[in-house]
Amino acid sequence: MTTPVDQTIARVVRDEWPQLMATLYRDLGDLDAAQDAAQEAAEIALTRWLDDGIPDRPGAWITTVARRRALDKIRRERVGRQKSELLARLERIEDEKQPRIPHVDDQLQLFFGCCHPALSVEAQMALTLRSVGGLTTTEIARGFLVTEATMAQRLVRAKRKIANATIPFRIPDGGELLDRLTVVHHVLYLVFNEGAYASTGDDLLRLDLSAEAIRLTRVLASVMPDDPETLALLALFLFIESRREARVDDSGAVVLMAQQDRSQWRRPLIDEATELIDRAVRLDRPGPYQIEAAINSLHAEAPNADATDWAQIVLLYESLAVHRPTPVVALNHAVAVAMHRGPRAGLDLMDNPSIAEPLDLYHYLHSARGELSRQLGDHRAAAESYDRALELVNNDTERRFLRERLRQLV
Amino acid sequence: MKYACLIYSNEKDPVSNPDPSTPEFGPIMEGYMRFGQEAGDKILAGEPLQDTSTATSVQVRDGEIITTDGPFAETKEQLGGFYILECDTLDDAIQLAAKIPHASMGTVEVRPVPDFG
Numbered sequence: 001m002t003t004p005v006d007q008t009i010a011r012v013v014r015d016e017w018p019q020l021m022a023t024l025y026r027d028l029g030d031l032d033a034a035q036d037a038a039q040e041a042a043e044i045a046l047t048r049w050l051d052d053g054i055p056d057r058p059g060a061w062i063t064t065v066a067r068r069r070a071l072d073k074i075r076r077e078r079v080g081r082q083k084s085e086l087l088a089r090l091e092r093i094e095d096e097k098q099p100r101i102p103h104v105d106d107q108l109q110l111f112f113g114c115c116h117p118a119l120s121v122e123a124q125m126a127l128t129l130r131s132v133g134g135l136t137t138t139e140i141a142r143g144f145l146v147t148e149a150t151m152a153q154r155l156v157r158a159k160r161k162i163a164n165a166t167i168p169f170r171i172p173d174g175g176e177l178l179d180r181l182t183v184v185h186h187v188l189y190l191v192f193n194e195g196a197y198a199s200t201g202d203d204l205l206r207l208d209l210s211a212e213a214i215r216l217t218r219v220l221a222s223v224m225p226d227d228p229e230t231l232a233l234l235a236l237f238l239f240i241e242s243r244r245e246a247r248v249d250d251s252g253a254v255v256l257m258a259q260q261d262r263s264q265w266r267r268p269l270i271d272e273a274t275e276l277i278d279r280a281v282r283l284d285r286p287g288p289y290q291i292e293a294a295i296n297s298l299h300a301e302a303p304n305a306d307a308t309d310w311a312q313i314v315l316l317y318e319s320l321a322v323h324r325p326t327p328v329v330a331l332n333h334a335v336a337v338a339m340h341r342g343p344r345a346g347l348d349l350m351d352n353p354s355i356a357e358p359l360d361l362y363h364y365l366h367s368a369r370g371e372l373s374r375q376l377g378d379h380r381a382a383a384e385s386y387d388r389a390l391e392l393v394n395n396d397t398e399r400r401f402l403r404e405r406l407r408q409l410v
Numbered sequence: 411m412k413y414a415c416l417i418y419s420n421e422k423d424p425v426s427n428p429d430p431s432t433p434e435f436g437p438i439m440e441g442y443m444r445f446g447q448e449a450g451d452k453i454l455a456g457e458p459l460q461d462t463s464t465a466t467s468v469q470v471r472d473g474e475i476i477t478t479d480g481p482f483a484e485t486k487e488q489l490g491g492f493y494i495l496e497c498d499t500l501d502d503a504i505q506l507a508a509k510i511p512h513a514s515m516g517t518v519e520v521r522p523v524p525d526f527g
Contacts, residue, residue: 166411
């Protein structure tokens with residue numbers, strides 16, 4: 001049974017995890033060994049703190065325990081030169097009476113290593129959640145709706161490649177830094193989306209991946225406080241998260257933003273996000289996440305859908321398309337145009353082959369077309385589009401929404 | 411750490427694999443000379459290969475040698491040469507591999523060489 005004390009301890013352990021892992025990885029130079037030591041120390045903390053209370057500096061406590069565990073294990077298991085080098089290093093650290101200050105760089109290295117472009121994007125996500133986030137393999141498997149065996153294998157394969165191909169855990173320098181940071185952002189973005197718009201099945205019992213993505217992005221923002229895109233990414237997540245309750249009604253059906261009860265939007269998250277995007281923009285280095293966050297801030301400040309500054313949103317989508325010339329961005333632009341200039345203008349854009357062809361299998365295109373046709377009073381076209389969307393959708397909540405829309409037409 | 415860089419490109423494509431008698435051949439060769447100078451003693455070995463029409467695939471089954479005309483697999487891009495590079499990390503190997511001329515005209519597969527020593 002978990003008690004409030006258990007939960008507090010679990011939260012403290014989790015909050016300390018990124019620094020813990022980063023420090024251990026620096027000391028041990030081995031992801032698996034660091035992971036094992038951190039896991040063991042976390043388990044010890046969970047029981048010990050229950051009796052003794054949470055120490056003043058939980059991070060230092062848990063790191064010391066973890067390093068001692070690692071030392072013991074190396075003494076027992078390692079052989080030869082590897083053993084003596086590692087032991088010498090760890091014993092030297094042990095002798096330093098001063099507690100080691102966790103380096104910001106260590107945490108960054110961990111992010112960049114887990115999100116190394118030589119790893120598959122699935123592996124990048126899993127590894128980041130495991131190593132930086134401290135989640136168990138079981139929890140991550142539950143987040144992505146795959147079996148534990150599949151997830152375990154994915155992690156093992158990724159760690160084997162890191163070791164065998166000597167993928168360095170380092171902060172990329174100069175011009176490479178921004179490119180690599182884009183990869184880290186993308187990984188966090190995908191994890192968040194997987195949680196916010198779960199694409200398959202029922203969402204009960206699922207690990208909350210969007211909350212995890214927010215937590216990890218907070219860590220990243222704390223170590224890169226001057227990177228506008230990182231701040232904007234966190235702002236974007238918070239804006240979307242603020243609407244979570246309003247996005248689904250009591251019966252579990254999807255509610256489109258225009259119909260959402262805006263009093264349900266969580267103001268503290270919006271305020272935090274607004275402050276973050278303001279800070280980001282003041283750094284004067286524009287980027288796609290800043291544009292996305294800005295679009296969301298316009299939604300957040302509007303009292304209702306009609307009073308939204310759609311003209312501005314249309315412009316923002318146009319600049320987003322410069323950074324991300326993708327059909328999905330073009331579709332979102334078309335939706336904004338429909339809100340600004342009416343459904344006909346939106347539909348015309350959606351008929352353009354540059355949107356219609358690549359997104360033919362994307363249910364959202366067809367449900368958006370259905371909605372606009374319905375607004376125009378063209379019920380036959382609307383029904384066709386909703387039918388097509390229903391064929392393609394693989395999420396129960398959205399399926400229910402589309403069936404309801406279709407039912408209202410006839 | 412040793413990394414093998416396996417250089418793939420479409421051997422039938424006159425742009426990436428021009429005939430030595432054509433003017434396009436020169437610049438590609440110069441590119442490889444520059445790469446050789448830049449990578450210096452990080453290059454432990456490297457050879458171009460003749461095209462896959464010269465390949466023979468060999469298998470032994472039940473003690474019998476079976477030979478087949480042609481490469482192991484028919485692919486859009488073929489293995490046309492390789493380097494063995496000495497680099498500290500995969501990042502360094504990727505940086506160097508990106509400078510191999512055919513990385514811009516085909517694909518360079520970077521594979522770590524195991525150290526059994």
